[in-house]
Amino acid sequence: MLRVAEPFIDQDEKDAVADAMARAALSGHMQDYIVRFERGFAAYCGVEHGIGTNNGTTSIHLALAALGIGPGDEVLVSTYTNMATFFAVLYLGATPVPIDCEPETWNMNPALLERALTPHSRAIMPVHIFGHPVDMDSVLEIARARNLFVVEDAAQAHGAEYKGRKVGGLSDAASFSFYSNKVITTGEGGMVVTGNADVAERCRAYRNLCYGRENRFMHEDVGFNYRLSNLHAAVGWAQVNKIDANVAKKRQIAGWYRERLKHRPELLLPVERPWARSVYWMYHIVLSPDCRIDRARIMAYLAEAGIETRPGFVPFNMQKIAIERGLAAAADCPVANGLADRAFYVPSGVGLTEDQVDMVASALLKALGRPI
Numbered sequence: 001m002l003r004v005a006e007p008f009i010d011q012d013e014k015d016a017v018a019d020a021m022a023r024a025a026l027s028g029h030m031q032d033y034i035v036r037f038e039r040g041f042a043a044y045c046g047v048e049h050g051i052g053t054n055n056g057t058t059s060i061h062l063a064l065a066a067l068g069i070g071p072g073d074e075v076l077v078s079t080y081t082n083m084a085t086f087f088a089v090l091y092l093g094a095t096p097v098p099i100d101c102e103p104e105t106w107n108m109n110p111a112l113l114e115r116a117l118t119p120h121s122r123a124i125m126p127v128h129i130f131g132h133p134v135d136m137d138s139v140l141e142i143a144r145a146r147n148l149f150v151v152e153d154a155a156q157a158h159g160a161e162y163k164g165r166k167v168g169g170l171s172d173a174a175s176f177s178f179y180s181n182k183v184i185t186t187g188e189g190g191m192v193v194t195g196n197a198d199v200a201e202r203c204r205a206y207r208n209l210c211y212g213r214e215n216r217f218m219h220e221d222v223g224f225n226y227r228l229s230n231l232h233a234a235v236g237w238a239q240v241n242k243i244d245a246n247v248a249k250k251r252q253i254a255g256w257y258r259e260r261l262k263h264r265p266e267l268l269l270p271v272e273r274p275w276a277r278s279v280y281w282m283y284h285i286v287l288s289p290d291c292r293i294d295r296a297r298i299m300a301y302l303a304e305a306g307i308e309t310r311p312g313f314v315p316f317n318m319q320k321i322a323i324e325r326g327l328a329a330a331a332d333c334p335v336a337n338g339l340a341d342r343a344f345y346v347p348s349g350v351g352l353t354e355d356q357v358d359m360v361a362s363a364l365l366k367a368l369g370r371p372i
């Protein structure tokens with residue numbers, strides 16, 4: 001089976017882990033690879049502070065907690081995303097407000113923000129979906145006018161650029177994931193990056209149970225244990241050096257797919273805005289509304305040919321748990337709902353060869369060509 005993603009690991013990661021092992025440097029209190037990974041990755045994003053966590057979900061939770069988001073606050077979130085983005089808001093007792101996406105980039109549509117604002121709005125959380133950066137100036141302009149925080153969920157976008165600047169450094173705080181299918185990986189891991197020293201300090205405290213500064217065991221608040229282990233950080237430290245190569249490969253893969261699929265009007269392929277450098281985390285394809293072959297059929301055909309695919313995300317406004325709790329209505333976000341029905345992504349791992357892309361593209365074209 002050709003998988004949608006495979007982590008890329010070589011001798012660098014093995015050496016770093018072996019080094020940490022040999023010194024029994026397993027946990028974060030020894031500093032070590034954690035600090036090197038945090039500094040290296042934050043510097044890559046062009047910001048001063050990085051706070052490593054045990055996954056990308058906890059890093060979103062941590063960033064929002066550090067900004068003081070809590071009950072009664074509303075956070076405007078891109079509806080078409082991994083539900084981890086929404087769950088982090090719910091963990092804090094705050095209210096997520098789903099925002100529909102742009103039809104071509106599939107990112108939060110900034111034109112819809114104004115009408116979703118209320119006196120309770122506290123933050124906006126754009127997601128750089130599939131590695132294409134959000135139109136951040138439009139988001140930031142609205143946030144500044146209303147004094148709202150902006151938190152980027154950059155879990156899919158390590159190395160993506162908006163107007164020449166790396167994502168992660170474009171807002172009050174950003175969250176990354178290093179799960180094994182992301183642009184770089186630690187197996188499980190995450191990081192908050194921020195240019196704000198106060199936010200960074202609060203993230204460090206909340207990550208580590210808010211231990212007391214004078215009396216260690218007189219805790220300063222109800223903290224979390226979201227620490228990253230030093231072994232995972234050793235992997236991450238070695239992976240930072242691979243971001244640019246992984247991004248270059250993903251861009252090449254996207255080019256190979258585009259070349260082979262662009263002549264089919266029933267396929268809406270990923271776009272790249274002139275101000276954007278996308279990392280094409282996954283090659284995400286949308287069937288046009290007039291495509292006569294349905295998605296399930298195409299995905300089944302590809303599976304038979306040994307090709308793994310995944311359907312598009314189910315947006316927050318279509319999640320049963322959101323509708324039952326009165327947090328959203330299915331009809332709220334029509335653009336995202338279309339993606340939920342008609343989108344899927346194809347193998348996009350950095351180990352893919354042009355021949356393999358050829359094989360996927362041919363199978364897809366064949367699936368489209370079959371009579372109903």
Ligand SMILES: *Cc1c(COP(=O)(O)O)cnc(C)c1O
Pocket residue numbers: 055056057058081082084085127153155156177178179189190
């Ligand atoms: C993967 C992902 C997450 C969650 O990260 P984990 O490390 O799996 O917890 C959050 N948001 C988005 C957009 C993601 O793609």
